[in-house]
Amino acid sequence: MSKTALSVWKNCLSFIEDNIQPQAYKTWFEPIQPVKLTDNALSIQVPSKFFYEWLEEHYVKLLKVALTKELGDTAKLLYIIKMENTYGNKQPFTEKIPSANRTAVQPQEVDVPLKNKSPELKNPFVIPGIRNVKIESQLNPNYNFENFLEGDSNRLARSAGLAVANKPGGTAFNPLLIFGGVGLGKTHLAHAIGVDIKDKYPEKTVLYISAEKFIQQYTDAVRKNNRNDFIHFYQIIDILIIDDVQFFSGKAGTQDVFFHIFNHLHQNGKQIILTSDKAPVDMQDIEQRLLSRFKWGLSAELQHPDFETRVAILQNKLFRDGVEIPNDIVEYVAKNIKSNVRELEGAIVSLIAQSSFNKKEITLDLAKQIVEKFVKNTKREISIDYIQKVVSDYFQMDVDTLQSKTRKRHIVQARQLAMFFAKKFTKASLASIGSQIGKRDHATVLHACKTVDNLAHTDKQFKKYVEDLQKKLTL
Template sequence: MNNNHLQVWNNCLAVIKDNVPPISYKTWFEPIVPLNLENQILTLQVPSHFFYEYLEEQYIDILRKTLRKEIGNSAKLEYNVVMENNHIANAKPFSVVVPGNNGTNTKNRPVSMPSDKEELTIRNPFVIPGIKKLHIDSQLNPDYSFANFIEGDCNRLARSAGVAVSENPGGTAFNPLVLYGDSGLGKTHLAQAIGIKTKELYQDKTVLYVSANKFQTQFTEAIRNNNKNDFLHFYQMIDVLIIDDIQELAGKEKTQNTFFHIFNHLHQSGKQLILTSDKAPIDLKGMENRLLSRFKWGLSADLQNPDYETRVRILHQKAYKDGIVLENEVIEYIASHVVNNVRELEGALISLLAQSTLNKKELNLELAITIIDRLVKNTKRELSIDYIQKVVCDHFSLPIDVLQVKTRKREIVQARQIAMYFSKTLTKASLASIGSQIGKKDHATVLHACKTVNNLIDTDRGFKTQIDEIDKKLKM
C-alpha cells in the first residue's frame, strides 16, 4: 500500500482518465489538488462546495473504486474546500474541511422495548421487516440547519417559534407548530432545522421527519400486510414528529383517522408535533374537522416571499458556502429578478455557476443577465418595491432608510415620490400596498406623488433626464 498522497492520487487519475470523457476529466479532476494521506484518509482540495457536491453525485463510484485499489478497503475521502470571499470586507481566504460522509449527527438512539417477545412485534416502516431493535433514522438532512436558514421579515415569527420548540419540545404553547406558505419558501428547511436542533440538545429524544406522502404509503402497506397496529404503535413512540406537506392527506379518510389517533396520543403524552402545509389550517380542504381543530391548538406561522434584502443575504450565503466569488451587482441583479421563492433563487445561482464552470465563462453581470432571462419570464414586470427603493436611493446617494423617515427635506421627499411613481408604473402592487412599504403613507399620498412626478417630467428637462436614467437601471 502506497503512503505517498501524490503518488496515490496520480495512480487514481491514471485509471479515472481512461474511464471518463476528456472534457469531464479536464473540468472536474485536473483542478483537484491532493493534500494529505493519513490513516487511509486521502484529503483532496477542491475549488468550491458545488465542485465537491458534483464529484460526490457524479463520480463517487469511480473515486471509491480507485481509492480502495490504491489504499485498501478502509479507504476514506475528505474534501478541503477553498473559499475566497472577496465580497466580504477585509475577509481573508480560508479553508473548511468537508468530510465525505460525516456531518451533523441526527441519528436517534435505539428505542427500548418492553420485553424480548414484544421486541419483535412492532415493525419499523422505514426498514425491512425482521429487525430485533428499532433503530429509527431521523430522516433529517444535516444541511437544513438553523445556521443555514436566513432570517428576514418574511419568516421571523416562524423561525423564532421553531427555535423555541427545539429548545423545549412538547413544553411550549406551540404544539402543534404548523408552518405554512407557498412552495419553495423554506418550510421543509425550517421544520428539519427544528429536528436537528432538538437532536443537538436532547440526544435521548426520538425525532422523525416524514413526508405526508410517505406516511400514506407506509399506512397503505401496513393495511395490506395486516400490520396496522404495528404502524400505529411505531408512530406513537416518537418524541418529535415532523410531517411535511400535511395537505397531501386531504381526502384520505382512513389515513386521517389513523393520524388523528397518533396526534392525540403524542399531544396528550407531551410529545411535539410539527406540520408543514401549503395553506393555513383554516384554508385546508378535504381534511376532517376534528383534525383541523387540533391543528389550531398550537401556533400557525406563515412563511412569505422573501423581500429584496433577504434575497440578497440568501444569495450571499449560498455563494459563500459554495466558495463562489460574485460581484455585488450580479447578486443584486439575481435578487431583483428572481422574486418568487428561495428555491428559484438557489436554482438561478446553480445555473449561473454551472454555465461558468462548464463553458469556462467569467461570472459577471453579462452572464447573469443571459441566464436569468432564460429562467424567468417577464422579468421587467417582476421588479419588487424594495429593489425600486434601493435603485432610486443609490441614484441620489441616499441611504435607503431615509425613505421611511418623516421629513420635509426636499431631496428625500422627491426620492420617495419617484420610488412611488416607479412602483405604480412597474409593479402590480396596489396604491395602499405601495404607500405602506414606502414611508408608511396612504394611497392618496401615492396618487399625489405620481401626479407630481408626471408634472415635473413634462416641465423640467433635467428632472426628466434623471427619471430616464433611473428607468434604464430598473429595466436592465
C-alpha cells in the same frame, strides 16, 4: 326487571354522555358493544388494543362511576378486544382484559403485551425507508438553522422553530404548523428543528416523514392487518415531523389514524411539527376534528423573502460554496428572481455552472442572460401586488383607492375581485391576502370570494369583468 348487558351499558352511556364533550363521546364510546353481564361483571367489546389503552388512560374514573351507579361497589368491567392476527393464525382472536384497579382475571391463551416495555425502540413492522431495528430520524443535516437565514418573511416561524428545538413538547407551539408556498423553506425549517433537537437531546426519538410516505405506510399496514402495530409504532416517537400534511386531504382512513396518533402524542407531551402549503383555514377535505387540533398550537407562515433577505441568502450560499461573485451581480439576481428561495439559489448555481463549464468570467451580462432564460423557463408566479395593480388599472383607479375603507360599490367590487384572484392564483393564506389588500381579515376574503362566485353566475357585466381580468393575469 332483571338487568342485561345492553340495559346496563345503555344507562352507563347516558351518564357518560352528560359528562364529556360530544366529539369525545362519539369517538370513544359509540363504537363500544356490550357483550354479557355475569356475576356483576360487565364485558364490553372494543375495536383495538389502542382503544382499550385510551379508555383506561383517560376515562377509567368516569367508567367506574357510571358502572358503580348501575351495579354497586362490587361492579367489575372486562374488555374484549378484537385484535388483528399477527401470529400467523388465520382465525381472528380476542383477549379478555380486566379494567384497571379491578379484580384481575386470567387472560385467555393469547397474552399480548399492551405496552412496549422494551427500552430499545423497535419497529414492530417494516416501514419503507425506516430500518427495522433502530428508528432512523430521516433528517437531512444540511438543512439546519445556520443556513436558514432570518428575515421579515420568516422571523415568526424561525423563532418558533428555535423555541421548539430548545424545549420540544414544552412550549405553547404544539403542534407547530409551518405553511407557505413552494420553495419558501418549509421542509428546510422542519429538518432544522429536528436536527437541533437531535443535537440537544440525543436520547429523544425524532422522525421526519413526508405525508405521502405516511399514507403509503398506513395503506400497507391495513392491507397486512397491522393497523394497530402502525399506531403503536408512531406512539413511541418523541418528535414527529410530517411534511406536506395537505396530502391527507380526502384520505379518511389516514386522517382517522393520524387523529389517534396525534391525540396520544400531544397528551403525553410529545412534539408534533407539520408543514403545509396552506393555512388550516384554507385546507379542503380535512376532518374538522383534525383541523381543530392543527390550530391548538401555532400556525406560522413563510412568506416571499424581501430584497435584503434574498441578497443575504445568495451571499450565504456563495460563502458556503467558497465562490466569490461581485455584489452588483448578486443584487441583480436578487432583484429579478423574487418567487422563492429554491429558484433564487437555482439561478446562482446555473450562473456558476455556465461560468465554469464555458470558462467565462462571471459578468453582469452573463447574469442577465442566465436570469432571462431562468425566468422564461420558470412558471411565472403571480403575486398579490401584481393582481392589485392589474385590477386597479382595469377599473382605472390606483391601488391605494382599491385598498381604502370606502364602501362605494365599484371600489368594493374591484377589491373583492382582487381577493378572488389572489386566492385563485397564489398560495397565500386568506389571512395573508386580507392583510395585503387593505388590512382585512380572512373572513372578509372568504366573503369576497363567495360574492364573486355568485355575481359571476348572475350578472353578465360582472362575468365579463372576471373573464377580462383572468385573461390579463394569465397572459
